Amino acid sequence: MTRTGTPGRTFEQRAHVLLGQPSIGRNLGSALDTMLGTRAALLAGTDLEAMRTAGEQIRAHTIANLAGYLEEWSEKAEARGTRVFFADTGAEAVNYVRDVCRRRHASLVVKGKSMASEEIALADALETDGIEVLETDLGEYIQQIAEEPPAHIIAPAVHRSRGEVRDLFNRVHGTDLSDEPARLTAFAREHLRAKFLEADVGITGVNFAIAETGSISIVTNEGNGRMSSSLPPVHIAIMGMERILPSFRELTVMLPLLTASATGQRVSTYYNVISGPRRPEDPDGPEELHVVVLDNGRSAILPTEYRSILHCIRCGACQNVCPVFRQVSGHAYGSVYGGPIGAVLTPLLRGMEEAGDLPHASSLCGACTDICPVKIPLHEHLLGLRRDGARERAGAAERTTFRLWSWAWSSPRRYRLFARLSRLGQFPFARGNRVRRAPFPLSRWTRGRDLPTVARRTFRERWSDRGA
């Protein structure tokens, strides 16, 4: 069941498809407002700035010393029986997981939420091997049966109304459920519970690894992360290489920052720290614990001006607050990471050739930078990537437009001439003081908006009249 993304090569094409489905913007708008409202209510009266500064410092320190912390973590983890695999590429990570599944003769894999596994299309690869892969996060499960990728990094089905979920469930399972959320959840739980018990392998993500103890921690609200990691005989966790913290001290700062920013919760319902596979004295737990540490382009970001994008803790707050994301969901961004974080990260991971248009999918309003719990200057990174793009991939037409424009306007005399010529040039198109249909490239404006005409007398002309 390969999941197909929204069609289109560019952000603009994909956004066009999604804007044509007004229910997406409507559902998203109300869901995101709820999440932002809960967050705001929780944080009211707290010293948010101090928390963000602490979060920023912790992440900056960790990423500046990433190699050392990863080494410390993997030594500690291996000493406790965890099998650690450092994957340079997505393909290496996928192959490692396939090998484990093959060795264990796995036929059913249950999956907790993991954006890193989405990034490397792990489920698709396992299904090619004839393995049934079941998403166990409710949102991911909804997206899986809808055969769509997640639309948001922490709320995968946030763009769907409960009526849509009801219809989906009834269609796929031949049931006759109501749109009562409790009823839908109960149905999914029943369906998933049996699968947890049957599964050969459980795959999860990692929220933070803890260097001093070689542990990993997983935060969920549905308990599916705990079941995926503890019921099957094998647990494989996939972790982006940047998702590490020095010690539990830092974890106590980062966890509340993560849950507050993500869902407006002081703590999440389930919170696991896993420090190794089942020991002889343990009553339960997996026989094998594997952690796949994924590079896949991340270490190449370390020496660049964009390093702080690796501070990200995947809370999704920048998606919640982004006015562009709000209209179209993460599906417009052509990768698992949508919104501002994706518009920065995807070009860095996949290259400007493939995703160089994403940094332009922002009005640079700066709301993302303002809300980021670890103070990543997201809109400044977008600007930086636009500068890189202007150097590396801008077409001759765009280059020439800005060159000519800046040449014309770098001299007050030429600027005045420009105003006079524009007044003449607009004459055939103007109706009163506006243009309803302009020639290219301004036709891109007038398709949906009127354009004002250059004034009969500009301000500077009026000013000199006044002096005269």
Added chain:
Amino acid sequence: MINADRRPERVALFVTCLVDLLYPEVGEATVSLLEEAGVAVDFPVGQTCCGQPPFNSGFVEDARRMGRTLLDAFEDAEAVVSPSGSCTAMVRSHFPHLFEGTPDEERARGLTSKTYELSEFLVDVCGATSQGSLDARVTFHDSCHGLRELGLTGQGRALLEEVDGLELVEMARPDACCGFGGTFSVRLPEMADAMADDKLDQTAATEADVLVAGDSGCLMHLVGRASRRGDRARPVHLAVLLAEARGLR
């Protein structure tokens, strides 16, 4: 940076290219508000544009070339005032690093330290003056760069609240971007329109007669969209509405 205890006798008006070319009445309203606040206004004619269009598109050298006209024009000004949060933010937040390492570094920093957005200058530097009156129901849009880069939250509203008969009503998300975003609005027009619709729907829900903002970019976008949709509320620049209320037009 803001020196509230000393109001300059003269300021130079940084009118912005949009106001100069498309909305001269915003420039005139700005001048009358400043003069009414007891400040003489100069208009250095060498100014053109802050360079934001090329800057936000990644063309740094082209941005410097435009921005330099401001460095030249305002070199001798004691203070510079602009009816735009976005263009003021370009100077205040971006000029220092835009010109860093160039021979203009010092001049850029000098301009940065003396440039103010209009509502900020009127409230924080001059202290609010006369009220005027206007019978209107008004909602206020926080333009992004004024709000987030300059930290302007209350100045525009404070000026509106002084106006007799003016009823200020808040829309659901006044701080949400209207979708203009400079070249963004031409690169992704369909997205920009959807964002404008969101803002205009919020405005309509307040049943306001007037949608006020402090940036002509946002307003050009919103006016253009509202005209196609046939919205009732009239998008107007803060300076124009205040001048109207004070009978300065």
